[in-house]
Amino acid sequence: MLDRNHRANHRERSLLSKTGFMRALSPSALARLLDSAHITALPARATIFREGEPAMAFYALLSGYVRLYRVSRDGRQADIRICGPGDIFAECLIYGGDIYRFNAQAAENVSLARFDMQDVRELAEQDPTVSKAIMATLSDHLLSTMDCVVNDRLHTAPQRVADYLLTRCPSDNGPASIRLPYQKSLLAGMLGLAPEALSRAFSSLRRTGVTVRGRVIQIGDVEALKEI
Template structure:
């Protein structure tokens, strides 16, 4: 019933799904690949607000409130999305209160992620931000072999709110903590040693 009229949409890497301030008419579930959510400031500088991967959904709040998109969305790898028509979902909501409550959950999760992101931007050094990013990355993978970086380094820097050159310098500094990064992969010798960086006052 929820998936009535849902359709699968493919995107090439770099393809824009929607732009901020455009009317929103759909919610999306990522089936495959990575989607970048970002704002473009009046100065032209881009602020990455989130990176969504398979299993994650976005657009609930904008589409259900009938508000324009607060962010732009762009595929940062080849991607496949499930697109749910917002009007159809709003009609369903009228007859199914449980669905409405369940729709609050992803909006709440997004709130929590944004709050955590603000905390990191305001309280963590760049070394701590990079260490946390790498720890999240390996937590999602099993085993201790090399892990592929999910997207390019300029975007990783943007996501962490640091300059690309600061990211390169930080990767170099983390070599002393058993972290090897090449163009596309990262190898972490010892997770415990990297986790220690998070509590040390490294600046």
């Protein structure tokens, strides 16, 4: 379902070079990867790949947001991760299997770079900075997953929402205003909540002065929110 495919132009190469994964590469490895990148623009809700399909490529996100999720036998969906600009995804399969273990869908209009798995495997054998960059990325994702598991098991829904808001507050006290980068349905999935559970959590936070108007969240008292 990928379309509008082209080689990375100067602006796109510059954006890719600034990602954490690319910054760790040697100049020669970076040049080879940038030369091999295929840039694709996709509309919202477009499928990037499906669980069970051959894992032929991994991706770097240039703009927009991508939703990674699994589907149960009875059709229920569970979000694994929400990827934003600068993130890479499916790189865990470079050494971890020959099929995708989850689905990837554009949450909104996106631009992303596609990298061939086999090409990167071969490059990693020639240049240790590539394998080190892969390991560093996998380590970051593992630590993030561990934090997510702890958050799910130890925190209530209002606490998860409060923690999310606090990490994005522009100030440590007083009133604050933030704008969600994506729809509340995506935020719910990222926090491991059903949409209705997220709504109830926001309702319970009203006593701390939290109000919701579309994607804009007003926080009446940051200090009060920290006490949740």
